[in-house]
Amino acid sequence: MKFHLLTIAVLSATLVACGGGGGSSKKPQAPTDPGTPNPGTPNPGTPNPGTPGEPTVSFPFSLEVRGISGINYQIGERSGIVEAGTPIGYNEGEKIIFSLGKMPLSNVKAQEEITLKNFFPSLPETPREFRAELREAFNFRQPLQTSPKLEQSYNFTKIAELHQLSNIMQLLIAMDHDGDPENGLDLKTGNWASKLADFDQKSLPFELDLYSFSSHSKVKAFSQQNSLPIAMDVATPLTTLYRLTDTSIPVKPVTGYTTPTLRSPKTVTYAFTEDMQLSKETTTIRNSSSQGPDGPIAVTTGTYISSYEYDNSGNNIKSERTEDNTTDGALERAFMYQYTYNNYGALLTREYKFSQNTKLLEHSLATYKPLDGKAIIESYQSRSQLDSAANYLQVTLSYTDDARLNKDSRERFDAGDNFINTAKLDKYTYKDGNIESEKLNLYGATELIGQYDFSYEYNEEKITRTEIQRNAELNQLNDTKVTTENFDDQGRITTKTLEQISPLTDSVVNRGSMVYEYNSAGSVSSCTASYDTQVDGTPDVRVRIKYDYDRNGFTQQLLEIDSSGNGEFVSQNSERIAIKYGNDGEVTEETGANEAVYSYSDAETNNGVAYMIHEFMLIDKAILEDQNCRLTLQRKLEI
DSSP states (O other): OOOOOOOOOOOOSOOOOOOOOOSOOOOOOOOOOTTOOOTTOOOTTSOOTTOTTSOOOOOSEEEEEOSEESOEEEETTEEEEOOTTOOEEEOTTOEEEEEETTEEEEEEEOOSEEOHHHHOTTSOOSHHHHHHHHHHHHHTEEEOTTOOTTSOOEEESSOOHHHHHHHHHHHHHHHOTTSOGGGOEEOTTTTHHHHTTTOOTTTTTTTSOTTTGGGSHHHHHHHHHTTOOOOOOTTHHHHHHHHHTTOOOOBOOEEEEEOTTSSSOEEEEEEEOTTSOEEEEEEEEEEEEEEETTEEEEEEEEEEEEEEEEOTTSOEEEEEEEEETTSSSOOSEEEEEEEEEOTTSOEEEEEEEEEETTEEEEEEEEEEEEGGGSSSEEEEEEEESSOTTOOEEEEEEEEOTTSOEEEEEEEEEOTTSOEEEEEEEEEEEEETTEEEEEEEEEEOSSSEEEEEEEEEEEOSSEEEEEEEEEETTTTEEEEEEEEEEEEOTTSOEEEEEEEEEOTTTOSEEEEEEEEEEEOTTSOEEEEEEEEETTOSSSOSEEEEEEEEEETTEEEEEEEEEETTSSSOOEEOGGGOEEEEEOTTSOEEEEESTTOEEEEEOSSOBSOHHHHHHHHIIIIIHHHHHTOOOOOOOOOOOOO
């Protein structure tokens, strides 16, 4: 398969502190590394203009890179490492290429002073442009059904450059020595150009959406191996970039939504923190227990309030939800979660409480142990805080030398820490950076009750996932399913098949297939599933999902069914989903099962970049994540 990565020419060599904007950087302090080699060492394998014995060359012009140090540069055949306050000579008309190791960051015409504004003349400057580019990460990808169980992977038809930029910016902010990007990024003290001499654009999944990047297993492994805290609030990279370019995007925040036509209509209101994270969500629902001849009977109004608190790195440290089903002030139910984290963003504790009619019914505390105190978890356990005699579950994780998970063991213990039994054992193997196999064993109280083997094959044209299920008690093969996803020469998924193979005949006994079509921009315009339960080459039924878009993003999903398999599709209007947008690209209305009519404030916030990134999680992300073409097997009709 072709995992498409655009050439990364998106990050600056000049993170200039131009002032403008406010708010906190929200990144953990990077630990210092006193044992680093000479930070002035050029990237290995590149010419060094200062080598003794070479004649000194003078240039008619010189430039300075302001706001960042410690990255590689190259002008023609001359190369070195950017140092703060040190001029770089150049000839008129030359270009300077900046990189981190082997990963290109930017290519700029040499001039007296280079700042961020030279690198990003086309950053989105309006709310409509910014929101549309945020949506690109979801409009130009498809979740792969051949993904390993451990982690979802995607097929990209176009890389969303704003998300890619955020991911690279997040990495550079994490490498900043003093943790304050407002005074420029110091990568020189940490000697990152030398440490990452072989680093390139494929070393980390920069193509991912900015919401998924830091939680990806490869990013956590990189953080672990390089002792580099990367986790930070999702809005920090781009808000920092916009501040450093002295740019802001004023925008009117959402205040809530209503569902006027639902049988139990609800009204939702939102409140945000200074950093534009959601702090409170209040939902009022008009409940009708039944419908009589003259209207609803036993109408009640319930009030449900969720509140959130965050630490300085943007981590959610407390979530509470209260439920007042009759809005009489008496809380029927209350839920509370509290979290703590280490400097790498790894979870340390999770406390949960559940109360009903003010009585505490559940109280548990999960404690986590990060490996070497860094980014990945080595073990965790959850114990009841109400019942000291209760059993508990202990999870133990182990990793390869490059910090990839290879074993997940779950065991039960009694209150005295005595072993009871194994609940689950999961093992992974890797090849060429991808998961090659997974073996999952599930256990009952005393014995093995289920076995699942997953294997994966990758090449340029297709990915194949084979799932084998065994009956552990009888030690016999139960079922085999093979999923294959095929790609064209542009790397786009074009078809996929899902086949069930009988263990008795070793032949296919059920089959489903899907065909994708794309619009000129590269978004999926339709996916058509065909189900052949008799495996006779004639579909029993076909299902087609059609997608429409405008300049804001996704606008409509329409389901069509060909119930006889003869190619005559009938629209299912009751299943139609449609999105409407306002003049600033904001979602104003959502129809379908998740009906919502949104309202927005009359007042603007100047912290619009942070707000729109968090708004996306609140409104758009759930809408867009539902827009994917998933294939399942249909049950055979017994005649």
